[in-house]
């Protein structure tokens with residue numbers, strides 16, 4: 001492998017191997033046979049051809065935010081050196097290398113008053129985000145991030161470099177946009193950018209005693225929010241003696257006055273502990289949720305909800321969980337787009353995210369609490385999960401309706417019969433999200 005790949009290769013036993021093989025998601029074990037850092041796109045192609053000849057499998061992992069642990073015996077491909085970010089403000093498109101993170105991309109697009117469809121964390125890679133669909137702060141207005149992909153440059157499972165567009169290869173273009181990383185190794189992505197007429201955002205928090213009022217306001221505002229407005233509710237339960245709080249994270253594509261009018265119900269609650277809301281730059285989007293940048297043992301479970309069970313969510317005892325988050329979805333996300341990718345229409349209006357820590361003494365209790373809360377919600381849990389929110393032990397089948405899952409399985413079979421390329425949550429022959 002070292003004769004073929006120009007970037008650095010780490011093998012078990014080498015100095016630095018353990019560190020090179022560790023994902024961002026602390027506590028997820030990765031028993032890979034090698035870690036290869038590609039020098040450029042040709043290097044990726046050389047690695048894939050090598051793996052094909054050697055009967056090995058390559059799995060790309062720019063950051064390890066989405067690590068599933070399902071990588072034993074594979075070659076882990078690091079893409080940090082594919083770090084190109086080229087903005088064309090006239091064509092409103094950014095070309096982002098497979099190693100780039102959202103923070104880098106937004107810093108570059110923000111200078112032109114343009115935004116890509118980023119999510120909450122600036123440390124997540126653009127390639128990993130869009131292959132899984134990508135739920136953005138601006139998804140209610142513009143849909144899945146994957147549906148804003150214009151073109152991808154990939155190395156296919158045969159080791160050839162190919163540019164994939166809707167015209168060049170409709171099936172593969174559809175699968176790569178939301179179906180996960182199973183159909184080739186992306187080397188760069190071209191993404192639509194959107195004009196930002198003004199951006200308002202931030203977080204407001206109250207003492208936990210206000211939880212009921214905040215849920216009621218959240219429900220009322222999200223019932224008829226315009227697509228420019230996105231609200232996420234957070235119940236924060238840090239370990240004592242830190243106080244429990246309840247908060248709202250918000251973005252609005254528009255002016256502050258209009259945002260504050262739409263959010264008048266929040267102002268009426270009073271007694272807030274902190275409030276960072278105001279006009280902001282696109283480049284600072286990651287500051288709203290302020291998620292950890294450094295590797296973290298976050299252990300989350302995500303569910304999609306067909307409606308918001310306020311009493312159950314507002315009243316639930318959270319310990320040992322640290323955070324219960326509800327994201328408002330809907331808008332463009334709920335619409336079927338004829339030119340869209342594998343995610344299709346995401347009809348559930350709310351996403352529930354239950355977060356604890358994957359620490360040896362806590363993980364079992366965290367999983368137990370997550371399961372108990374979900375069971376208590378019963379029928380409002382749809383059973384589908386967005387691909388980018390799948391957690392170790394879950395399956396790609398949970399992310400797609402049966403028809404899309406079958407199409408993805410067919411494409412995988414046709415394009416990579418030998419299984420040379422592998423996603424964190426691979427596509428298998430079974431398919432379809434099911435309730436329960």
Ligand SMILES: Cc1cc2nc3c(=O)[nH]c(=O)nc-3n(C[C@H](O)[C@H](O)[C@H](O)COP(=O)(O)OP(=O)(O)OC[C@H]3O[C@@H](n4cnc5c(N)ncnc54)[C@H](O)[C@@H]3O)c2cc1C
Pocket residue numbers: 059060061062063064065066067079098118119120121123124125126127128129131132133134135136137180181182184185186187291292298388389422423424425
């Ligand atoms: C703190 C935090 C916040 C998050 N916020 C959001 C959010 O707001 N919205 C959202 O939708 N998701 C969110 N996620 C989930 C995140 O988008 C996914 O885990 C995503 O897959 C991470 O991509 P990554 O490349 O950084 O991670 P990695 O674990 O490095 O990669 C994940 C997978 O992406 C695929 N992949 C990556 N690069 C390539 C490539 N070059 N070619 C082919 N396949 C590739 C591979 O299958 C890989 O296993 C969040 C996750 C965390 C931990």
